Amino acid sequence: MGFLERLFGKKAPEDTGIYFFVRCVHCQRVLHTRLDPQNQLSPRDEGGYEVHKELMDDRCFRRLTLHATFDAQRTILSAFVDGGTLIDRESWEAEKDLPRRS
Ligand SMILES: [Zn+2]
Numbered sequence: 339m340g341f342l343e344r345l346f347g348k349k350a351p352e353d354t355g356i357y358f359f360v361r362c363v364h365c366q367r368v369l370h371t372r373l374d375p376q377n378q379l380s381p382r383d384e385g386g387y388e389v390h391k392e393l394m395d396d397r398c399f400r401r402l403t404l405h406a407t408f409d410a411q412r413t414i415l416s417a418f419v420d421g422g423t424l425i426d427r428e429s430w431e432a433e434k435d436l437p438r439r440s
Contacts, residue, residue: 356414358404359430360422365398368425368433375412386410393422 355372362369371393373379379387387408392401406417417424 357427358406358417358419359425359427360393360402360404360419361425361429362395362398362400362402362422364400364421365395367395367397368430369393369395369402370430370434371404373406375408379408379412382407386415387412393419 355374357370357372359370373389379389382388389406391404393404394401400421402422403420407415409415
């Protein structure tokens, strides 16, 4: 039994966040962000939801903007990043701890 289960007598709530892994096009730094589909989405006029979230990497400090759309069930439909590209978790894991260039 885990710590939270002992504390509250039930399982910890599942993490329903959606993770995005991004590479900055300017400096190639990788970063990630988490979206909570229950709390961070805005309704769209045409139905479904959308989100626009600003990100910043820790190398060149340029601003990246994540744009994503979701259907009425908050399932992701599309995503792209202004100033960056979406990458997979494996690429992020492989590069996130590389030493920063000076
Ligand atoms: Zn950058």
